[in-house]
Amino acid sequence: SQTIHQWPATLVQPVGSPLSLECTVEGTSNPNLYWYRQAAGRGLQLLFYSVGIGQISSEVPQNLSASRPQDRQFILSSKKLLLSDSGFYLCAWSRQAQETQYFGPGTRLLVL
Amino acid sequence: KQEVTQIPAALSVPEGENLVLNCSFTDSAIYNLQWFRQDPGKGLTSLLLIQSSQREQTSGRLNASLDKSSGRSTLYIAASQPGDSATYLCAVRPDMRFGAGTRLTVKP
Numbered sequence: 167s168q169t170i171h172q173w174p175a176t177l178v179q180p181v182g183s184p185l186s187l188e189c190t191v192e193g194t195s196n197p198n199l200y201w202y203r204q205a206a207g208r209g210l211q212l213l214f215y216s217v218g219i220g221q222i223s224s225e226v227p228q229n230l231s232a233s234r235p236q237d238r239q240f241i242l243s244s245k246k247l248l249l250s251d252s253g254f255y256l257c258a259w260s261r262q263a264q265e266t267q268y269f270g271p272g273t274r275l276l277v278l
Numbered sequence: 279k280q281e282v283t284q285i286p287a288a289l290s291v292p293e294g295e296n297l298v299l300n301c302s303f304t305d306s307a308i309y310n311l312q313w314f315r316q317d318p319g320k321g322l323t324s325l326l327l328i329q330s331s332q333r334e335q336t337s338g339r340l341n342a343s344l345d346k347s348s349g350r351s352t353l354y355i356a357a358s359q360p361g362d363s364a365t366y367l368c369a370v371r372p373d374m375r376f377g378a379g380t381r382l383t384v385k386p
Contacts, residue, residue: 172321208378209376209377209378209379210367210369210376212373212374256321256322258322263372264371264372265327266312266324266327267312267324267374268324269323269324270321271320272319272321274319
C-alpha cells in the first residue's frame with residue numbers, strides 16, 4: 167500500500183530564517199506531487215505541483231520554492247521566512263493529474 | 279476563476295441524524311469533485327471522488343451527488359455518529375479549488 171510522510175510535524179522558526187520541509191511517498195512510482203498551505207481563517211491553497219523529477223509548476227507567486235530531486239521526494243523551501251508564511255503545510259500525491267489525491271499528515275509552521 | 283463555497287460553515291446534530299453538506303461552485307466546466315474530511319490538526323482523508331460525468335458516488339454511509347449544470351454537490355451522511363465529527367471539505371478540479379469547509383459536530 168502507499169504511504170506519504172512529512173517532516174517535521176511541527177516547526178517554529180524566526181523571521182528571516184531558511185526553511186526546508188520534506189515529503190516522501192512510498193509504494194508507488196512516478197506520482198504527481200502537490201504542496202498545499204492551509205492558513206488560519208483561509209482555505210486550502212495549492213502552492214506547487216510536480217508531474218516528474220525536476221518538473222515544478224507554481225500556482226501562486228510567493229516567498230517559497232519547491233524541488234523534486236527524486237521520484238518520490240518533494241521539498242518545500244524558503245531562503246528567508248516571512249511572518250505570513252505561518253500555516254499548516256500539506257503534501258499530497260495522486261497517480262494521475264485528475265485522480266484522487268491522498269494527503270500527508272502535514273507540517274505546522276509558526277514563524278515568529 | 280473558480281469559486282467554491284460550502285454552507286453551512288458549522289453544523290451540530292444529535293447522533294443518529296441524517297444530514298446533508300453542501301458544496302457549490304461557480305464554473306460548471308469541472309473534471310471532477312472530491313470530498314475530504316479533516317480531523318483537527320491532521321491531514322485530509324479522501325472520502326469520495328465523483329467524476330463530471332457521474333451523478334453520484336456511494337461509500338458506506340456516505341453518498342455524494344453532483345449536479346454540474348447547477349454547480350452543486352451534496353454529501354449525505356446517514357445515521358451520523360460522534361466519530362463523524364470533523365471538518366468536511368470539497369475540492370473541484372481541474373484547479374483543485376477548495377471550499378472553506380463545514381465543521382460538523384455530532385453529539386452523543
